Amino acid sequence: MECGKRKRRRRRNRHRPSIADLELEERKDIDQNHIGDLPMKETKGLNDKAIVGGDSDEGRDPSSAYxxxxxWDWSSSSKPYSVYKMVDLAPSDASSPSSSGQKRLKLLRRLETKPDGKMFTSVRSRHRxxxxxxxxxxxxxxxFDTKKNKVIHGPNLNSAKWRPVLMAVGDKVYAMSRSPSWVLEPDFPPWFEVLDLSQAKVVTAAGRSYLEGCSWIDLLNPPCIPWALTPTDYTMLPTVILVSYVVVANYILVSFNKQWGTYALDTRANEPEWHKVDDRRLPFFGCATQHGSIFLGLSQKDGPISAYRIHIAPSDKGNALRLSIAVLPVKYMEHEVHAGPCFSSLDNKCFCSLSLSLDSHSFTLNPDSRELFPRKVHVNLTTYQIEDPSLVVNPEEALLDVKPDIAVSSQSEQALKIASSKHGFSPFAxxxxSI
Known part of the structure; x- marks a missing residue:
C-alpha cells in the first residue's frame, strides 16, 4: 500500500515544475525582448482615436495591450514591477480551432523604480x-517605451501622491490626488499637477535613461475641494475621494464622493480653469474608457460594464461649458460583463476584459520572512464585440437624443498565465x- 502511494506521488511530481525549472524560465524571459510563446499577429482596423490620450495618426501601428x-517582494526589490504584452487580441473566427491549455506571457522588462503607491497610464501620440x-x-x-523596450526615469511630482488618478491628453499626463490631505504627505497640496512631454528629450548616461526638458507643474484644484480651512475645520477634516473621471476630447471631467456635482477642465486653454457642468455626479464608477464615439464604464463599483454617450462643448453663456450624457442600454447576448477596472477598448467593434486569479498550488514559503507568496497568476482574457459597429462610429453629438440598444457578444476567451519563482506577485497591484 505504501509502495503504491509512492508511485502515485512520483507520477504527480513528474509533471510538477521544480523551483529550478521556474527560475530557468524566468531567466529566459528576462533575456528575451519579444513575445515568444504567443504568436504575434497583425491586427487591422484599430481606431487610434479610441486610445485615451492618443492623436490621430493613420501611419502608426495598431494598438496593443499590456x-x-x-x-510580492516589492518593498525590498529595486525592480518591483514587470511589464507583459498581451497579444493576439483580435476576436477569433468561430470556425477556427481554439488552442488548449494556458499560454504563458513572456516578460518584456522589469521596471526599476520606487515601489509603493504607483498608478499607470498610457501615452500614445505621433512621437511616443x-x-x-x-x-x-x-x-x-x-x-516604459514600448517601441524601444527601454525604461526611462522622469521628474518627481511636486507633492507625493498615493495611487493618484492619472489622465493622459495628447502628450500631457495629469495627476490628481485620489484622496487629498490637508496636513500630511502623501497627498498634501498641490493636489493637481501636469507633466508636458511634448518637448521632453531622453538622455542616457552611465547606462541610465532619464528625461530632460520637462517637469511637473502645479495646476488649479477643482473649486469644490475646501481650501481655506478654519482651526475648527482642522479638528474634523473632510474625507474627499475622487470617485469618477473621464477624458472627453480635450476635457477632463471629475466627480467626488460629495454632492458637488461634476467639474470639467479645458486642457487647451492657456490658463485652464475648472467649470461646474452638472449638479449631478458622473453616472459611472472609476474611469470611463473611450470606445469609438461612446464610452464604457462601470455602472456599479464592481460592474457590469455600461455604455455612455458624453458630449461637452462651450455654451452660449460666456465661458461656461455644456455637458450632455446619455446612458445607453446594453444587451449582453450571453452574460453581463463584470470586469472590475480591468477592461480596455481595442477598436470600434471590440473591447476586452481581464480577470486575474492566484495559483493556489504555486504558493512558496519565503525563508526570510516566513510568509507564503504565489509564484503564478492565471490571466483570463475575454474579447467582446459590439454587433452593430455603426453605433460607435457615428458622431456622439448626432445621436445624443437617440438611445439605441448596444448588443454585445462574447467572441473569444484566452487562458494565460505569468510566473516568477523568485519574486512572486502581489495580489492587489x-x-x-492599451496603447
Missing part, C-alpha cells in the same frame, strides 16, 4: 507609445493598459 504586475507610472511616497515617475 499588463503591469507588481511583485509609453507606459507612464506615477506616485508613491517618493513621488517619482517611471516610463495590477494594471491593464
Amino acid at each position: 499588463l503591469v504586475a507588481c511583485h 507609445a509609453w507606459i507612464v507610472g506615477v506616485g508613491g511616497t517618493q513621488g517619482d515617475t517611471v516610463i 495590477f494594471a491593464f493598459l
